[in-house]
Amino acid sequence: MPSPDPYAVVEEAAKQTYIRALKLVPPDVKAALRRAADTETSETGRDTLGIILQNIDIAEDNDMLVCQDTGTVVFWVQTGHDCALNLADVEAAVGRGTERATIEHPLRPNAVHPVTRANTMTNTGRHLPAMHYEFPDEAERARLGLAADGLRLTCLPKGSGSENMSFLKMFVPADGVAAVKRFVLECIVDAGPKPCPPTIVGVGLGGTADLCAALAKRALLRPLGTRNDDPVIAALEVELEAAANELGIGPMGLGGRNTILGLAIEHAHTHITQNPVAVNLQCWAARRSSATMGADGAVEYGF
Amino acid sequence: MTRSNSDERHIAFPITDLDALRELRAGQKLRLDGTVIGIRDATQIAIFDRGEKPRMDLRGAALIHTAPNVRKLGPGRYEKVCIGTTTSARMDRFTRGLMEEYGVRAIIGKGGLLAGSLPVLRELGGVYLAITGGAAALETTQIEAIEEVEFEELMPECLWKFRVKDFGPLIVAMDAHGRSLYEEVTAGARETLAGIVERF
Ligand code: SF4
Numbered sequence: 001m002p003s004p005d006p007y008a009v010v011e012e013a014a015k016q017t018y019i020r021a022l023k024l025v026p027p028d029v030k031a032a033l034r035r036a037a038d039t040e041t042s043e044t045g046r047d048t049l050g051i052i053l054q055n056i057d058i059a060e061d062n063d064m065l066v067c068q069d070t071g072t073v074v075f076w077v078q079t080g081h082d083c084a085l086n087l088a089d090v091e092a093a094v095g096r097g098t099e100r101a102t103i104e105h106p107l108r109p110n111a112v113h114p115v116t117r118a119n120t121m122t123n124t125g126r127h128l129p130a131m132h133y134e135f136p137d138e139a140e141r142a143r144l145g146l147a148a149d150g151l152r153l154t155c156l157p158k159g160s161g162s163e164n165m166s167f168l169k170m171f172v173p174a175d176g177v178a179a180v181k182r183f184v185l186e187c188i189v190d191a192g193p194k195p196c197p198p199t200i201v202g203v204g205l206g207g208t209a210d211l212c213a214a215l216a217k218r219a220l221l222r223p224l225g226t227r228n229d230d231p232v233i234a235a236l237e238v239e240l241e242a243a244a245n246e247l248g249i250g251p252m253g254l255g256g257r258n259t260i261l262g263l264a265i266e267h268a269h270t271h272i273t274q275n276p277v278a279v280n281l282q283c284w285a286a287r288r289s290s291a292t293m294g295a296d297g298a299v300e301y302g303f
Numbered sequence: 304m305t306r307s308n309s310d311e312r313h314i315a316f317p318i319t320d321l322d323a324l325r326e327l328r329a330g331q332k333l334r335l336d337g338t339v340i341g342i343r344d345a346t347q348i349a350i351f352d353r354g355e356k357p358r359m360d361l362r363g364a365a366l367i368h369t370a371p372n373v374r375k376l377g378p379g380r381y382e383k384v385c386i387g388t389t390t391s392a393r394m395d396r397f398t399r400g401l402m403e404e405y406g407v408r409a410i411i412g413k414g415g416l417l418a419g420s421l422p423v424l425r426e427l428g429g430v431y432l433a434i435t436g437g438a439a440a441l442e443t444t445q446i447e448a449i450e451e452v453e454f455e456e457l458m459p460e461c462l463w464k465f466r467v468k469d470f471g472p473l474i475v476a477m478d479a480h481g482r483s484l485y486e487e488v489t490a491g492a493r494e495t496l497a498g499i500v501e502r503f
Binding site: 044047048051052054055056058059062064065066067068069070105106107108109117119159160161164177178181182185186189192193194196243246247248249250252253254255283284285 | 384386387388414433443444493499
């Protein structure tokens with residue numbers, strides 16, 4: 001990037017994507033909520049979805065946060081093959097952007113030490129923001145609108161109500177696919193009203209324990225309605241999505257037919273003796289925002 | 304208690320008759336006026352586990368599980384930025400203490416208290432009121448002012464006194480008669496799940 005300080009551009013983009021994620025609900029999620037409101041049969045469920053849609057409008061019209069939980073900050077950095085930026089400096093810039101958003105907006109500080117519970121007051125800290133790096137191929141870059149020399153930041157500030165509803169299970173081959181399906185649905189029932197349903201269900205399948213958990217979170221980045229490119233996995237997504245909406249948990253867990261807005265599975269090959277499954281739930285307030293930068297320093301904001 | 308339209312009752316908090324909420328039934332819709340007290344994990348750990356008594360009078364109060372986004376205006380003075388509601392189940396173990404020792408009668412939250420709180424609600428005439436979780440922008444517009452703050456060292460998990468108007472709608476999700484809408488919905492979901500699993 002030839003602009004004077006590309007890392008200042010990254011810092012500002014990190015700040016803006018964090019704030020934008022908290023204020024704007026992505027269009028695919030809004031459309032799914034509207035569909036849910038149209039199809040909901042429970043009266044309380046319909047009322048609840050009406051309030052949710054009203055709330056999204058109030059936040060947009062008045063430049064307010066959709067939900068008070070400013071989350072644990074998670075970022076994905078996706079770079080093109082020819083991106084010249086140093087990722088260590090990018091990571092530092094993302095941290096500075098997160099701190100500035102927290103202090104300058106101001107946003108509620110959530111990051112605490114796991115033992116002393118002392119709050120850093122900046123939403124940053126040891127290993128926070130959580131950072132993920134990806135190097136998409138040409139086809140994926142075309143889909144994302146990411147130039148070969150560009151960088152894309154996506155912020156997913158994760159609310160605790162839904163993040164606390166995270167599950168991992170190491171199945172073995174003898175358990176079969178049926179166990180995987182049962183586990184995913186059990187997680188949705190166990191989470192019940194707590195993650196603010198209707199939720200989006202991210203499932204990680206395969207890999208190792210750490211990879212599997214990361215894949216479940218990664219699945220939440222996919223716009224609703226997109227399917228895994230592996231038809232076997234895509235069929236599993238369709239089956240589980242329909243089954244979850246038979247459960248009757250409904251909006252805010254007070255009953256109804258709209259329990260989830262969608263379900264996405266990201267998978268990896270795994271060991272011959274293993275079949276790990278992770279579930280990461282996302283609340284209806286599915287905060288997700290991205291910034292795509294070219295080498296000229298121009299930034300385009302999206303979801 | 305007054306009725307504004309056919310299905311939404313208005314109640315002003317704090318209530319003076321500590322038995323007044325016994326007549327509420329699961330499924331009813333409410334709106335609140337008066338004051339609502341914000342409280343959270345750290346506040347209740349301070350009150351009950353460390354014995355730090357609050358100065359605010361909680362008799363007949365409606366509490367709400369929250370840690371707001373605020374802007375500091377001066378010593379002890381804050382302005383709302385965004386106020387919403389958090390998951391209640393984490394704070395379930397404080398229900399008895401709040402109602403028995405401090406006279407709290409309504410807890411507003413999302414996701415419900417656990418079934419173990421039902422006997423406390425029944426015994427003391429308390430209710431759990433469900434708000435639409437995540438709908439903080441709307442909630443913030445219904446809070447008129449932050450009147451008082453205590454336990455400031457626990458920021459943002461302080462004890463907050465909010466003045467509210469037409470706060471809601473809230474749904475009586477757990478009443479003083481042993482009903483919990485969450486228990487009913489979850490029981491149904493487990494039964495349905497058992498049927499679905501048969502198909503796999
Ligand atoms: S679960 Fe999500 S929508 Fe609900 S309060 Fe928490 S962050 Fe907000």
